[in-house]
Amino acid sequence: MPSFAGVMRSRLLTPSPAETNLEKRGFHLKSEEARTNLETVGKVFLSGFSLAVGSGSVGELERSLEEIPRDYRGFAYEGAGMGATVYDALPGHRGRLAGLLAGNGRRHVYMVYVGIGWAMARLPRFRWPDVRRTDPLLRWLILDGYGFHQAYFRTDRYVRNPGEPVRFSWAGGPDDASARVVDQGIGRALWFVGGACPDRVAALVEAFPAHRRPDLYAGTGLAATYAGSADESELRALVAHAGEHRYRLAQGAAFAAEARLLAGTEVPHTERATAVICGTTAAEAARLCTELRPAGPPLPGTTVYEEWRDGIASALASRIPPGKEDSA
Incomplete structure (x- = not known):
């Protein structure tokens, strides 16, 4: 006690629990x-x-x-x-x-x-x-959480009228690397701001400068896979919207699969999302995250976290030939 x-x-x-009310936050309401x-x-x-x-x-x-x-x-x-x-x-x-x-x-x-x-x-x-x-690798996820919080609670500043990316001097990495991880967190929040509606979420992403969209889609893929609220047709629409950023979307989905499987909290929507977004099972997506986890120091000008994300995206890209998204 x-x-x-x-x-x-x-x-x-x-x-207050009222802070999670989508209508109060001004977020999109797709369905009850x-x-x-x-x-x-x-x-x-x-x-x-x-x-x-x-x-x-x-x-x-x-x-x-x-x-x-x-x-x-x-x-x-x-x-x-x-x-x-x-x-x-x-x-x-x-x-x-x-x-x-x-x-x-x-x-x-x-x-x-x-x-x-x-x-x-x-x-x-x-x-x-x-x-x-x-953890030298996972500490970068802290910035993801920071980005999500800011986009969820300060939506006008971070989503509706986004300014410059947020940069931190973080863990010895370049400031641009920190901005990319914060944007991944903002992308996760966009799934909530857009009410899990692929069209609305994609419109929010596309309002950002082009160089920020890959990381925003990575976060969106993570949220769609971990939190759910999208059926197969909606997930396919999200993939179509992501376009050239499909494999960043898939990288985020793989992260979500790894998080759920490690914790033993697998749910049907995780399997459905990895099938559509990654073109593979949740277990295979999670395995890639584990196998590609960097073991040594990063290359100059990057971070172990960015190398991890890049490796996962590349591995997933090799499994889904260009032009085959609709059959994933």
Whole structure:
């Protein structure tokens, strides 16, 4: 049971569930089914956040997270990643994020790292976690989480009237590399802003400068595969819209497959999406992510994360001959 102090932390720090209401956010409403799913994702995320800041221990937190339905459990761990980071930033509090990653959070490591980025968007810089202690490859996912947060909560600035890409001096990599990962997170959020409607999402992507679209489509593919809310015909429409960026879309879908399979939270829409977008099974897409994970330092002028993404996109491109998208 959470202590009184834990309950108060949770009440004071957890955003209102109303913040996940698509209509309130001004997001597109495609159907009641899609709306329910996407809003449930947001509510479960906030539940994970609330548990992370309010639980009396990591063990108590994990037990509660494991009670979340499998379809949505990853989003709860994402919220817990944010909550654990915020918890550790409070005076006199520490060790929650490390404990989460050392336990069941290892299976949801992608989602937890993304959640850290959400926390960074809310915390002052001097309270940001020391990323030097995080995985040299996966720490780039933190920027994905940051980008998603900004696009979801500051939609006018980051989506409807996008300015220059967000650049960080991050993990020793070039600033342009950080901007690309932030854009992947923005692309994930576009799936929610566009209400999982391929035509609307593609229109949002196409409003950005051309050089940003590959990374935006990568994020869109990730969200479509992980969060769902699109049938086969809609996924094929998304592939058609992506056009020359098809293989970036597929790279994002492969990431989603790997995240779900690692956590043991596979769902039918993940298999459907990888079949259409990647032209392969979820297991094969996930295997590519594992096999192509860089083992050494990056080449000059790039990062291990960019090499990983490029390798996955190239591998998927070799499996889908040009002009065969409609038969994937």
